[in-house]
Amino acid sequence: MTYDNPDNPETWKVDNGILTVNKKAGSLTTKDAYMDYQLHLEYRIPEEITGEGQSRGNSGIFLAYLGLDESGLFEDGYEIQILDNYNNETYVNGQVGSMYKQSIPLANAAKKPGEWQTYDIVWKAPGFNEDGSLSSPATVTALHNGVLVQNHYELKGITPWIDPPSYRNHSPSPIRLQAHGDPSEPISFRNIWLRRL
Numbered sequence: 001m002t003y004d005n006p007d008n009p010e011t012w013k014v015d016n017g018i019l020t021v022n023k024k025a026g027s028l029t030t031k032d033a034y035m036d037y038q039l040h041l042e043y044r045i046p047e048e049i050t051g052e053g054q055s056r057g058n059s060g061i062f063l064a065y066l067g068l069d070e071s072g073l074f075e076d077g078y079e080i081q082i083l084d085n086y087n088n089e090t091y092v093n094g095q096v097g098s099m100y101k102q103s104i105p106l107a108n109a110a111k112k113p114g115e116w117q118t119y120d121i122v123w124k125a126p127g128f129n130e131d132g133s134l135s136s137p138a139t140v141t142a143l144h145n146g147v148l149v150q151n152h153y154e155l156k157g158i159t160p161w162i163d164p165p166s167y168r169n170h171s172p173s174p175i176r177l178q179a180h181g182d183p184s185e186p187i188s189f190r191n192i193w194l195r196r197l
Helices: none
Strands: 013-015 018-020 037-044 059-068 075-082 116-124 134-136 139-144 147-154 188-196
Touching (some): 037 059
Antiparallel strands (some): 116 139
């Protein structure tokens, strides 16, 4: 995996098999690129979390990371949200388990901050014709803490913060763990595994 800023001496903390966000180092991206896969990971939002709404344990998994948007400010790709929604309200398509700003989760399976939570995700990348047009949409099936939250959802395109979703031709892509930069970090991850499908 690689960090956003390789010249920055800051890195994510690794301790006893637990990987913890360091917002100074930026998001963490796989070196390898993927198409279809099954992903398992566990994450933990700090027990002493502060903030509210989108500023409470905000992170995400970019199931296919395409780089920064045209402004160079926001991450581009297909994001499934990580957020503390145990007792924290936000907009429905921005809560944990959502395909960000596109598909609301089928249930709220959030655990209390401080407890380990799981994601089990089956990702199928979009397909494109030779002329770059879409031949098949991306799909995602996701279980959050063992509860189905996305059921073979067909994405309408990338999951941008503001603009409507759209597709653009792309090749196999890396996976990215987001360092959102909120003061409520650090979020920790463990037991991450992947198998190509």
